[in-house]
Amino acid sequence: MIMANNLKRQYDLHADEYEKKVLDILRSGWYVLGPEVDSFEKEWADYIGSDYCVGLASGLDALWISFRLLDIKKGDEVIVCSNAYIACVMGITINGATPVFVEPDKYDNMDADKIEEVVTEKTKAILAVHLYGQTCDMTKIMSVAKKYNLRVVEDCAQSHGNHWNGQTAGTFGDVGCFSFYPSKGCGAFGDAGCIVTNDPELARKFKVFRNYGSEKRYYNQMVGCNSRLDELQAGLLRIKMRYLDNFNKERCKIAEKYRNEIVNPLIQLPKVRPGADSSWHQFVIHCSKRDELKTYLEERGICTLIHYPIPPHLAEAYRCLGKKKGDFPIAEKNAAEVLSLPMYNGMTEEEQTMVIEAINSFGR
């Protein structure tokens, strides 16, 4: 059976290093916010090309704390793509702010040409979600943001080490948010996240906020939260990140094979926006007979995933937004047509060929 993702394969590539690191940390007697977190923050900031990185407990925390510290609250609007992951929308609404959806373009990312149409007096920020391992058009997004004086938060959960015209994702806006959930590009062995920023005061606030609002123990300056990164995750991420460029390259090779060899008139292959480099966090095809295709592949031992079957405006959780079917037809069409093919580090050529042959035989 071919899994949609297979984390064990990636683990096995450098198992000795991870295992040694875990023992070292267990034996160190220091487990949360310590030397491993400090080093990881420096190394990740360097890797991304930002001045500061602050480790957090998850990607969702990175998002909602960003909006909180940028003072985005009830009555404010934040622009986000209509095919976003639900966590993107929660990052906005946890603070009481209202998400305003913009449809995706043919690259499955926010259509930057449609942002201006939805800007109002209440608009405070744009959340640029770099979906599936490809950056949005950051040139256009930054120029709209500048024109209307909007904050820009980047959700880089799916685009670790991706670039827009050579510049790393996460370095364009006020804050870049990362999730290190195990399935992400640089995946931890549990939950973890971080933000990057070039603003020293904002970085300081994140450090205070993540630890109950205190810089000095038991002296609390603000009502914060507990979103601390632990030493085990930070230590393991320090190892993982050294291999991230190789992992991304390996997925590019798999994607190249898929793009060259999948030929089926029922299937549209993913498109890469000129100026963006994809790390193929997901390899997402479109097929109008998606559900049939998914079953067909399953019958042949090939598992696939759908990112995502329900667009946020139709999620039960967001009935309160008062949106209905038909409000965002492109996102709704995508939700019915997208399919993520198996894609993971350590995937063999034989496995890739099996996927390609199964897809090419569908409907014939």
Ligand SMILES: *Cc1c(COP(=O)(O)O)cnc(C)c1O
């Ligand atoms: C995974 C993900 C998140 C949330 O990250 P968690 O670490 O699971 O909280 C947010 N946005 C996007 C685009 C994601 O893929």
